[in-house]
Amino acid sequence: MSLYKQEKLAGWGNYPVSESYVLPVRDAGDVAGALERGTLIARGLGRSYGDQAVNDHCYVGDCTKLNRFLAWDAAEGILECEAGVSLEEIITVFAPRGWLPMICPGTKFVTIGGAIANDIHGKAHHIDGSFANCVLSFTILLADGRVLTASRTEHADLFQANFGGLGLLGVILTARLQLRKVETTYFKQQSIKIRDLDHMLEALDSYDADYNYSVAWIDALAKGPKLGSGVLTLGNAAQLADLPPSLRKEPLKLHKNSKLTVPFFLPSFTLNNVTVRVLNRVIAFVQNSSKTFIHYEKFFFPLDAIHHWNRGYGKRGFVQYQFVIPETNGRQHLAEILTMIAQSGCTPFLNVFKRMGEGQGILSFPFKGYTLAIDFPVSKALFAFTPKLDAKVLAAGGRLYLGKDALLTETMFKAMYPQYEEWVAVKRKYDPEGKFSSNIGRRLGLIGTSTLHA
Numbered sequence: 001m002s003l004y005k006q007e008k009l010a011g012w013g014n015y016p017v018s019e020s021y022v023l024p025v026r027d028a029g030d031v032a033g034a035l036e037r038g039t040l041i042a043r044g045l046g047r048s049y050g051d052q053a054v055n056d057h058c059y060v061g062d063c064t065k066l067n068r069f070l071a072w073d074a075a076e077g078i079l080e081c082e083a084g085v086s087l088e089e090i091i092t093v094f095a096p097r098g099w100l101p102m103i104c105p106g107t108k109f110v111t112i113g114g115a116i117a118n119d120i121h122g123k124a125h126h127i128d129g130s131f132a133n134c135v136l137s138f139t140i141l142l143a144d145g146r147v148l149t150a151s152r153t154e155h156a157d158l159f160q161a162n163f164g165g166l167g168l169l170g171v172i173l174t175a176r177l178q179l180r181k182v183e184t185t186y187f188k189q190q191s192i193k194i195r196d197l198d199h200m201l202e203a204l205d206s207y208d209a210d211y212n213y214s215v216a217w218i219d220a221l222a223k224g225p226k227l228g229s230g231v232l233t234l235g236n237a238a239q240l241a242d243l244p245p246s247l248r249k250e251p252l253k254l255h256k257n258s259k260l261t262v263p264f265f266l267p268s269f270t271l272n273n274v275t276v277r278v279l280n281r282v283i284a285f286v287q288n289s290s291k292t293f294i295h296y297e298k299f300f301f302p303l304d305a306i307h308h309w310n311r312g313y314g315k316r317g318f319v320q321y322q323f324v325i326p327e328t329n330g331r332q333h334l335a336e337i338l339t340m341i342a343q344s345g346c347t348p349f350l351n352v353f354k355r356m357g358e359g360q361g362i363l364s365f366p367f368k369g370y371t372l373a374i375d376f377p378v379s380k381a382l383f384a385f386t387p388k389l390d391a392k393v394l395a396a397g398g399r400l401y402l403g404k405d406a407l408l409t410e411t412m413f414k415a416m417y418p419q420y421e422e423w424v425a426v427k428r429k430y431d432p433e434g435k436f437s438s439n440i441g442r443r444l445g446l447i448g449t450s451t452l453h454a
């Protein structure tokens, strides 16, 4: 078994921090050795915001060394790779050949294992669905040491339960993925300044038929007649013939590696309602770009321009609160939720609003409706506020994204995801002793307690 390193480990939000024993995973043997001694959870690039890939006083299997490409079918665009390969690595190798990942979240620094475990979604969820849609099959190492291939026809229950399964069913070792053929790595984009919530929902309705990608930034400090104001960005993949001559010279251009970084945690007082109001104006200006053609890097991953931007929230960390609610009565519920947030005193920042299509895996987050993601710096006020917000989201028929959550209680989770029992039945079938465990798994009552045998 590889040597482990005791580390203070957290998710992207740097909250909560817990002591974990980090073990590099290079093959199935590394995991089997650890499982004889205690519980384990796989970890990718740590871009989940909360306690998804930490395991207090137990093992965390760092899968980022499982990063080999195994096979490539250039005719069909099917890639077989290890699960620690990142979207960034796939883009770097395959974009110049005219292929991009089918589903891109807001950062390219996520692994395939992480993308499956959270069943991630992008700006075209209402058209493309979530990550499950581009996975043909995967291999997974189970608690009893077997490695099974799971797909829609083989061990279909294991396949479905892994999308949104938070890594709690085993360690995904490899996956076969469908990539998307592209003529260029550019997108044709339009930005619309949004006056208020009615305008936002009308704009989404009227432009949805013409654009595959849509995402809005909302000013969550705006109140009264400006409630729901922001900028809506719409886009489609640009065809070669669309591009102006200057871009046509290098239509499959790759991103450059960013050199900008936040080198240390900024002081916690840096972000307050005053600085957020100023930053909101800057975001509104940048988002409302007049450029028609925009490179995938800026279109999909604007936040990747600054490494470690999460340190900007200071050592106290932050929580990303993302919920989805049904479209029925959605306008009224959104107005009430936005008003609660604006009055909470909790400094909402980076608020992203999207429309979602139908959902897939058992514990997958998306369903048809509206989703809003808000970053909140950690504070006492936040701990008092989120239970009220949870109750409001639940009353609206909604639920939270578990891949970002850090605060939900077991009772609230079970009310939001009543189908959890179906998932637990699959967990019992493939991991009856709860060998794969994590902080979020225990917090939400998806497994028993953590154990480490000396």
Ligand SMILES: Cc1cc2nc3c(=O)[nH]c(=O)nc-3n(C[C@H](O)[C@H](O)[C@H](O)COP(=O)(O)OP(=O)(O)OC[C@H]3O[C@@H](n4cnc5c(N)ncnc54)[C@H](O)[C@@H]3O)c2cc1C
Residues within 6 Å of the ligand: 012, 041, 042, 043, 044, 045, 046, 047, 048, 049, 052, 053, 063, 083, 084, 104, 105, 106, 107, 109, 110, 111, 112, 113, 114, 115, 116, 117, 118, 119, 120, 121, 122, 123, 165, 166, 167, 168, 170, 171, 172, 173, 303, 403, 404
């Ligand atoms: C800036 C930013 C923007 C984002 N935008 C979006 C977005 O638009 N849409 C969206 O859906 N998400 C978004 N996310 C969240 C991110 O896509 C997910 O949290 C993703 O799962 C992170 O992948 P990771 O490799 O970092 O996994 P980690 O965070 O390390 O782990 C995530 C989960 O995957 C499991 N896991 C990791 N590897 C394996 C494996 N080999 N086998 C089994 N389980 C495994 C872990 O146990 C854990 O439960 C964003 C995150 C950031 C930081």
